[in-house]
Amino acid sequence: MARYRFEEEEHTMFRKSLRKFLEKEAVPQYDQWEKDRLIPKSFWRKLGEMGFLCPQVEEQYGGLGLDFRYGVIIGEEMERVGASLTGVGLHNDITVPYIEAYGTEQQKQEWLPGCISGEYITAIAMTEPGAGSDLANISATAVKEGDHYIVNGQKTFITNGINSTHVLVVVKTDPKAEPKHKGISLLMIEEGTPGFTKGRKLDKVGLHAQDTSELYFEDCKVPAANLVGEENKGFTYLMEKLQQERLVVALAAQIASEDMLEMTVDYVKSRKAFGKPISAFQNTQFKLVEMATEIELGKAFLESLIEEHMAGKDVVSKVSMAKYWLTETAKKISGECMQLHGGYGYMEEYKIARRYRDIPVAAIYAGSNEIMKTIIAKRMGL
């Protein structure tokens, strides 16, 4: 059955086949990946073989030329398995679109086929130890010397950091620019480039299988041909593409909420106290009804937002609203669902415990929820 009104039969079939694939290739392995703190590259290759990586890319570069509705389905089905699969959505819907939109013909031919097959895994490196929300204030520099840039700096909290073969690095090409954001550019730095080293795999509260890491650049010599888009226009590109990133995070939060509600409904029906199922208590019912209502509201909001985004409308305010509201809602739901599980909810063998650990970061990354509110406030003329 279609999940959204804009889903056609082929989308529903695509969702079905992806879900079947994940039930075989991801669900049974997921616990082990969480223990290993890594999703193996072989899984990426399998995704590529099945056409689940970057299906939106034009056929001439090896893609399927499919629309964003397929991206929505991939993001949702990955999240259904577990939040640590977020790196796939980041590759498909966040990093690769920069190459598609701003890359040269040569860059597209060189990089896109590998991104589709799973041979290449991408990451985007904006955040630094000293600058996250205040992106214009980054200090990594790229100084042009002949036909190369010499890059120096450090990045942190980078999703896909360890597995990545291609990192789109946000650098200062004009450190003196005023305002500061006018001196920012995007450089694709490939694994193995001298002077580029990967740091620690970071030990996180949740998203355990996600290989978030630090990256270091020390006199790293990057071909000038790896500049993506025009020099000093990086910030403009980021502001445009961050909309889809935030939408993808909102979608994942919605799926997390739905999953938590479903598992909690099942649990309260089977657990008994005072001679009756927990689900018979009015408090339980009211809590679950409130969650179900918020979930329905979230889904309706997302449905219209995806349509507006696909129609190319200005969705900056609404995307920021969706990102902040849906992630806050999911956080709240995670606490309430854990409470309804009683002590078992605090045990690792119950899925709610993992969801509870995984969800808070959604309020922090892709632009924190406070930053979302500053964007909305500005657009309200405040």
Ligand SMILES: Cc1cc2nc3c(=O)[nH]c(=O)nc-3n(C[C@H](O)[C@H](O)[C@H](O)COP(=O)(O)OP(=O)(O)OC[C@H]3O[C@@H](n4cnc5c(N)ncnc54)[C@H](O)[C@@H]3O)c2cc1C
């Ligand atoms: C698991 C994980 C994965 C990540 N993946 C990536 C990635 O792939 N690539 C990447 O580049 N980054 C990534 N990040 C980094 C993430 O985007 C940043 O952590 C986030 O933008 C916040 O920046 P910060 O950590 O420096 O916090 P800070 O900017 O120091 O913020 C600290 C607090 O102050 C608040 N604050 C800051 N400015 C304002 C303001 N103007 N008004 C009100 N409140 C404000 C923030 O909302 C926050 O609550 C990831 C982070 C995590 C945890």
